[in-house]
Amino acid sequence: xxxxxxxxxxxxxxxxxxxxxxxxxxxxxxxxxxxxxxxxxxxxxxxxxxxxxxxxxxxxxxxxxxxxxxxxxxxxxxxxxxxxxxxxxxxxxxxxxxxxxxxxxxxxxxxxxxxxxxxxxxxxxxxxxxxxxxxxxxxxxxxxxxxxxxxxxxxxxxxxxxxxxxxxxxxxxxxxxxxxxxxxxxxxxxxxxxxxxxxxxxxxxxxxxxxxxxxxxxxxxxxxxxxxxxxxxxxxxxxxxxxxxxxxxxxxxxxxxxxxxxxxxxxxxxxxxxxxxxxxxxxxxxxxx
Amino acid sequence: xxxxxxxxxxxxxxxxxxxxxxxxxxxxxxxxxxxxxxxxxxxxxxxxxxxxxxxxxxxxxxxxxxxxxxxxxxxxxxxxxxxxxxxxxxxxxxxxxxxxxxxxxxxxxxxxxxxxxxxxxxxxxxxxxxxxxxxxxxxxxxxxxxxxxxxxxxxxxxxxxxxxxxxxxxxxxxxxxxxxxxxxxxxxxxxxxxxxxxxxxxxxxxxxxxxxxxxxxxxxxxxxxxxxxxxxxxxxxxxxxxxxxxxxxxxxxxxxxxxxxxxxxxxxxx
Numbered sequence: 001x002x003x004x005x006x007x008x009x010x011x012x013x014x015x016x017x018x019x020x021x022x023x024x025x026x027x028x029x030x031x032x033x034x035x036x037x038x039x040x041x042x043x044x045x046x047x048x049x050x051x052x053x054x055x056x057x058x059x060x061x062x063x064x065x066x067x068x069x070x071x072x073x074x075x076x077x078x079x080x081x082x083x084x085x086x087x088x089x090x091x092x093x094x095x096x097x098x099x100x101x102x103x104x105x106x107x108x109x110x111x112x113x114x115x116x117x118x119x120x121x122x123x124x125x126x127x128x129x130x131x132x133x134x135x136x137x138x139x140x141x142x143x144x145x146x147x148x149x150x151x152x153x154x155x156x157x158x159x160x161x162x163x164x165x166x167x168x169x170x171x172x173x174x175x176x177x178x179x180x181x182x183x184x185x186x187x188x189x190x191x192x193x194x195x196x197x198x199x200x201x202x203x204x205x206x207x208x209x210x211x212x213x214x215x216x217x218x219x220x221x222x223x224x225x226x227x228x229x230x231x232x233x234x235x236x237x238x239x240x241x242x243x244x245x246x247x248x249x250x251x252x253x254x255x256x257x258x259x260x261x262x263x264x265x266x267x268x269x270x271x272x273x274x275x276x277x278x279x280x281x282x283x284x285x286x287x288x289x
Numbered sequence: 290x291x292x293x294x295x296x297x298x299x300x301x302x303x304x305x306x307x308x309x310x311x312x313x314x315x316x317x318x319x320x321x322x323x324x325x326x327x328x329x330x331x332x333x334x335x336x337x338x339x340x341x342x343x344x345x346x347x348x349x350x351x352x353x354x355x356x357x358x359x360x361x362x363x364x365x366x367x368x369x370x371x372x373x374x375x376x377x378x379x380x381x382x383x384x385x386x387x388x389x390x391x392x393x394x395x396x397x398x399x400x401x402x403x404x405x406x407x408x409x410x411x412x413x414x415x416x417x418x419x420x421x422x423x424x425x426x427x428x429x430x431x432x433x434x435x436x437x438x439x440x441x442x443x444x445x446x447x448x449x450x451x452x453x454x455x456x457x458x459x460x461x462x463x464x465x466x467x468x469x470x471x472x473x474x475x476x477x478x479x480x481x482x483x484x485x486x487x488x489x490x491x492x493x494x495x496x497x498x499x500x501x502x503x504x505x506x507x508x509x510x511x512x513x514x515x516x517x518x519x520x521x522x523x524x525x526x527x528x529x530x531x532x533x534x535x536x537x538x539x540x541x542x543x544x545x546x547x548x549x550x551x552x553x554x555x556x557x558x559x
Contacts, residue, residue, distance in 0.1 A: 075454050095460035105455035108553040109473045118469060122460040152554025170459070 019087055020048035021174060021208045022072060027081035029067045041067045043233035044081070054200065054209040056223035058216065058262065060270070064234025065212040069178050072210060073099045085174075095123045098167035100180035104159040106151040112162045113138060113147035116169045123170040137165040141195055157188025161195065168199060177211035181218065190250075193221055197247045216266065220258040221248050228265055231273045238265050338521035347525035355512065356529060363498065363508040364533075366422070370429035371490045375483060378434045382441020382482070386475075392442065399435050407432030407493040411500045422506070425497040432493025437486040444478020445471070477549055484542035491534050509533075 029042035042064035049055045057065040070076035071083050074093035083090050085097070093099075106115050116134035125133065138147050141161040143154075151159055160180060167175060181189040200209070200222075213219055219226045220242060228238040240262055244254035322340050329339040338346070350356035381399070385392045410431050414424035448471050456470035498510020509530055516522040550556040 073458055075457065092462075093454075093457040095458070097458065099455070099458040101451060101455065103451060105451045107452060107455075107470065107473065108555075109476065109549075119459045122456075122465060122469065150552055150554065166459070 020084075021051045021053075021086065022049040022210065023082070023084040023087070024048070024068065024072075025082040025084070027068065027071065027083060028079045029064060029071065029076070030079045031067075040233035043235045045229075045234065045236050046081075047227055047236060047239075049208055049210055051208055054211070054222055054224045056219035056226045057210065057212045057229060058214065058219045058226050058266070059229030059234065060214060060231050060266075063229040063231050065229055066178055067234070069099075069176055069210065069212045072174075073097055073176050075099075095119070095170050096172055097174040097176055098170065098172035100160075100163055100167055100175065100177040102179045102182050104151070104156075104163040104180075106159055106162055106166070108151050111148050111150055112143060112154070112165075115151070115162060116166045119166045119170050125170075133169055134165075137169040138162070140168075141165045142191075155188070157184050157192065160184060160188070160192055164192070164195060164199075172207070174208045174210065177209070177213075179213055179215075180211070182213070182215070189218075193218060194247070196222060201246055216259050216262050217250055217255075220255050220262065221250060226258075226262060228262065228269065230269050237269050240265070335520060338524050342521040343524040343528065346519070346521035347528065350512075350522065350525055356509075356526070359507050359509045359512050359526075360529065360533070363494065363510070366425060366429070366498075366508065367490060367494050370426045370494065371433060371487065373426075374430045374434040374486055374490060375437055377430075378437025378482070378486065379441045379479065382438040382443075383445055385438065385442040386445025396439075396442070399438050402431065403435035403439065407489070408496050408500075411497060414497070415501060420501050424501050425494065425506075425508075428497035428501075429490050429494040432496075433486040433490035436489050437482045440482025440485055441475075441479055444475040444482065447478055448474040477546070477553070477555065480542065480546045480549055484538065484546060487538060487542055488534070491530075491537075495530055 024045055024047050027042055027045045028040065030038050030040050033039045045064075045068065047055075057068060059065050067076065071078055072090070074090045074097065106112070107118065110118060113131070113134045116137055117130040120130045120133055121127070135144065135147060138144055141164055143158060143161050143165060146154060146158060146162075151162065154162065163180070181192050184192065196209075199207075209222070211218075211222060223242055226240040226242065227236050228240065229235065230237045240258065242254075242258050244252060244258065248255050250256070250259075325337075326340050329337045329342075347356070381395070385396055385399075407428055410428050411424075414427045418424040418427060452470055452474050453466065456466050461469055495510045495513075498506070498508040499513050502511055502514050509526055512526045513523060516526065547556060
């Protein structure tokens with residue numbers, strides 16, 4: 001392993017003096033399946049996310065990564081363990097943690113600008129400023145001329161951009177992404193990833209990012225740290241730090257090497273999970289696009 | 290996206306769409322009148338008035354002011370009763386949509402109310418209120434309130450959970466979540482309820498007016514009771530009732546429904 005890519009067998013708390021922005025301690029999430037049995041979605045997961053850090057939770061479908069994200073968003077509660085925001089238990093959802101949902105959850109009765117303006121209104125922006133700020137953010141994500149369109153008039157990629165603008169307009173401290181680009185075609189996804197990288201470089205204050213993905217390339221492109229999860233029940237199996245400079249390109253040598261290493265890691269995990277009797281077709285679920 | 294070159298084409302498409310929209314219903318009405326004329330001509334007795342006789346009766350009714358006056362009085366009753374039914378039905382429906390205990394305890398009662406034909410309430414209304422305006426209003430409200438309630442309940446329950454989650458992560462809580470997310474999301478369902486409740490209110494009001502003939506009461510239903518010996522005049526009043534019902538449905542509720550659905554991309558236009 002090079003100095004730019006380090007892997008650790010167990011994810012350890014970071015040694016910084018600064019308190020972590022988000023701390024996940026021994027998190028367990030169980031849920032009742034439709035057949036009534038108890039399923040463990042997340043199995044004793046612990047990790048920290050530091051202020052200004054971009055962390056990707058990477059794993060096959062059904063590894064519980066979305067459950068973790070929902071708990072970080074405050075939309076769901078842990079079955080056991082603790083999830084701390086600035087050292088305190090997460091009180092519920094709030095505009096300090098914006099969420100990019102996989103299905104862009106725009107309000108269909110509002111124009112694109114209206115969606116952003118509503119987010120500003122809910123966070124107490126005076127009405128005089130809302131229109132301008134909404135336009136600015138829509139222009140930032142390349143939707144300046146679509147501000148008055150309604151969500152259904154936009155392509156999937158444009159809707160996802162609109163969601164990004166709505167999420168960023170209120171200046172959240174944390175941006176949570178639940179496979180936000182997972183349903184997009186390759187071109188739209190690349191443009192959005194570039195957009196996020198740009199936000200990352202131009203950000204004013206220290207913004208913290210947690211993205212959930214099953215796309216190895218996306219994780220390599222965006223993350224400072226990739227937490228690799230096993231298939232159900234979700235456990236953390238590896239932590240990969242990526243020191244490659246930004247903005248990154250997929251054909252950067254370093255990024256390509258991370259993709260290859262992480263992919264090997266996941267494959268090893270898949271093989272191990274199979275050997276332990278899991279019969280899920282995990283290999284197909286790891287997205288290499 | 291649009292340009293000057295496409296606007297002429299859009300206009301042409303617009304004209305074609307209007308023809309496309311109005312053509313079939315006009316053809317239907319023309320067919321009905323033709324069939325009616327044939328049946329009237331083939332019937333030996335006066336029991337079936339011809340379209341022309343009916344038209345004359347209508348013109349006479351309009352000239353002497355009985356039909357306009359009856360229509361006005363009826364519409365006042367209707368607006369009053371329908372408004373109360375809509376407000377009450379919406380409030381109760383929203384409550385049933387939000388609270389499971391309320392839903393499980395009250396919904397069966399509302400369904401029961403919905404299933405009992407509204408005409409069955411007429412004798413009870415007369416016993417309670419006498420042959421009065423109030424009895425008519427009561428029957429109209431009871432006739433339309435349940436469908437509004439059930440539609441409002443369904444509208445609340447069909448709000449996509451993802452929108453509520455998005456609203457909460459954007460900072461909407463408590464009543465903001467209702468004002469800015471849940472109620473707007475439920476709007477198409479409320480409009481469906483309005484449209485259904487309108488149909489029920491109109492039918493219930495006509496039945497109530499027809500049966501409950503208060504002294505000096507004026508209304509379209511009352512005209513039906515009064516003109517019992519003049520078939521052409523009866524047919525004219527029935528036609529007025531039908532036309533008002535259809536026009537209000539089409540020009541108010543159907544339009545509102547289309548407008549809201551088109552904006553949200555829920556309308557498939559063929």
